[in-house]
């Protein structure tokens with residue numbers, strides 16, 4: 001059967017709603033994104049030809065606040081993926097209790113095949129096409145796979161041109177010079193690191209006994225590896241789309257990050273490293289595995305071979321429902337995506353708060369506030385999972401679904 005990430009989300013929500021004792025009419029609305037927009041994006045290419053790209057923006061829920069979620073540029077983006085990513089955002093914002101709903105967008109494109117000018121024109125056209133439904137009070141995009149601060153800057157500028165004045169709060173993850181937040185670039189990775197530290201402490205595992213493997217060296221995986229290495233954890237394996245590298249004595253993360261700024265891991269060389277496939281990285285015997293690339297990486301074909309004691313999900317949806325069941329049976333502790341990678345949206349929230357108030361916080365302040373929110377959310381999830389004897393994922397969804405349903409009930413059904 002073909003993997004459909006949105007079905008994955010619905011299954012988890014259904015399970016949580018049943019455990020919460022809800023009737024279908026209490027939560028049926030969560031199964032339907034509020035708005036789905038599909039757009040065609042003609043772009044003048046550098047050679048003078050016109051190419052048309054397909055784009056999407058989905059608002060899953062605005063019950064708890066404006067829709068919030070990233071924009072993905074990837075050749076495999078499709079509506080079901082964007083719907084799933086939007087729904088994960090709803091539950092992510094709810095579990096960490098920030099006043100946002102969930103949204104997500106994407107364009108079917110491999111950004112590495114476009115020139116900077118083409119990428120800019122594509123982004124500006126996309127912004128124009130989703131313009132009617134985005135805005136600081138409506139729906140606030142951010143970076144995701146294949147997008148970065150520069151792309152967010154183009155979105156902010158295009159939206160502002162239509163409005164006739166600067167609107168920094170329309171997008172987060174912007175460059176610092178136009179209202180970006182200090183600490184945002186590393187925020188998702190920092191949140192994944194904090195969750196790793198919290199779970200290691202709960203399980204009584206000491207830093208000197210920890211080995212870590214990271215899948216993906218982008219916004220999330222790169223920052224996570226950097227911060228973990230800086231904290232003194234031994235990173236033994238990392239990967240990107242070109243493959244994985246492994247060194248049981250620990251990798252030189254700063255050197256690797258410098259290399260992947262312009263190249264791929266397949267061209268990186270250092271004494272003592274072994275090359276592995278991405279599949280091999282996932283099944284290494286390590287303390288912590290942090291998948292930080294794409295969905296559906298740990299599935300029923302490899303879940304029973306996972307040897308990591310702990311999985312901290314940097315990516316959204318890296319583990320399928322079937323794999324989750326296998327991992328639970330094996331006793332692998334999984335810190336779920338909606339909690340583990342919420343650092344990005346928490347600091348996006350801080351960015352938005354600063355933008356709409358025209359204030360700016362220093363980096364220490366941002367990191368401290370992030371840690372406080374993360375710690376509270378982690379403890380809420382941990383305590384509930386202990387109390388109910390459920391997995392951390394189920395506990396996280398029990399909290400998140402309850403908060404969204406409560407907001408929906410209070411607001412009522414219009415008209």
Ligand code: NAD
Nearest residue numbers: 144145146188216217218219220240241293315316341344
């Ligand atoms: P990115 O584009 O910056 O990096 C993705 C990385 O994954 C790259 O290193 C790429 O080479 C690698 N990759 C791609 N396919 C791979 C494969 N098959 N095997 C191994 N590596 C592969 O993306 P990102 O922003 O770091 O996002 C990664 C994940 O984290 C996504 O699931 C995203 O939704 C999620 N996420 C991102 C943020 C954020 O702030 N950027 C926040 C929360 C969650």
